[in-house]
Amino acid sequence: MISDEMLLEQMADGDQAAFEAFIHRYHVPIHQYVERLLKDAKKAEDVVQETFIRLLKQLKNKQIPSYPKAWLYRVASNICKDYWRSAQYRSEDTAKEEMPVTEDPLASVVEIYEKQETRKEILHSLSHLSQSQQQIVMLRFYQDMKLKEIAEIMDLPLGTVKSNLFHALKKLKKVLEEDEEEAIENERTTQPRTRTISAGR
Structure with missing residues (x-):
C-alpha cells in the first residue's frame, strides 16, 4: 500500500x-x-x-x-x-460536569467491554469524562493510537496523556459499576411479587 x-x-x-x-x-x-x-x-x-x-x-x-x-x-x-x-x-x-475521581482500582479495557453489552452504552459512559479524557480514550481504543501518537496529536506531554488515561479508566469503571447496580435494582423492583399461601391444618 x-x-x-x-x-x-x-x-x-x-x-x-x-x-x-x-x-x-x-x-x-x-x-x-x-x-x-x-x-x-x-x-x-x-x-x-x-x-x-x-x-x-x-x-x-x-x-x-x-x-x-x-x-x-x-x-x-x-x-x-x-x-x-x-x-x-x-x-x-x-458542556458536561466532570465527575470526581474516586479511589476505585484501575479497570482494564477488557473489563470495561465485558461490563457493557453494546458499544453504544460504552459511548454513553464516555460522556461522564472531561473533553480531553474523551479524546484520549477514543484515540487509544477506537482509533488504536499509541500513547506517543496521542501526545503528539493533542500537543501534550506523554506523562499527562498517561495520567489522563489512568483517571479516565478509573472514572469509567465507577460509572459502569453504578449503571450495573442500577440495572440490578430496576430488575428487582420490576419483578412480579408472588404471594405464598400456606394450607392450614
Whole structure:
C-alpha cells in the first residue's frame, strides 16, 4: 500500500487520484472520531471538511506534514477545541460536569467491554469524562493510537496523556459499576411479587 507521505507528495503535484485515495483512507475514521467528540454528525462533517481544506492549503504552500495521520487528528482536535470555546457552543449548553475521581482500582479495557453489552452504552459512559479524557480514550481504543501518537496529536506531554488515561479508566469503571447496580435494582423492583399461601391444618 502506498504510504501517506507518498500520497501527499503526489497531491502537492496536483494528482487528483492521490487526493481521492487519501480522502478515502481517512475521511471515515476522522469523521467517526469527531462525531463521538461533538455528538453531532453535521458538525462533524463540517470539521472534517475544514481539516482537509487546511491540509490542501499546506500542500499548496509545499508544506507536507511529516506525520500525516497525526497531523490530521491534531488539526481536527484543534478545530473541535475552537468550537468548544466558541459562543455558539456555550449557548447550546452542552458542556458536561466532570465527575470526581474516586479511589476505585484501575479497570482494564477488557473489563470495561465485558461490563457493557453494546458499544453504544460504552459511548454513553464516555460522556461522564472531561473533553480531553474523551479524546484520549477514543484515540487509544477506537482509533488504536499509541500513547506517543496521542501526545503528539493533542500537543501534550506523554506523562499527562498517561495520567489522563489512568483517571479516565478509573472514572469509567465507577460509572459502569453504578449503571450495573442500577440495572440490578430496576430488575428487582420490576419483578412480579408472588404471594405464598400456606394450607392450614
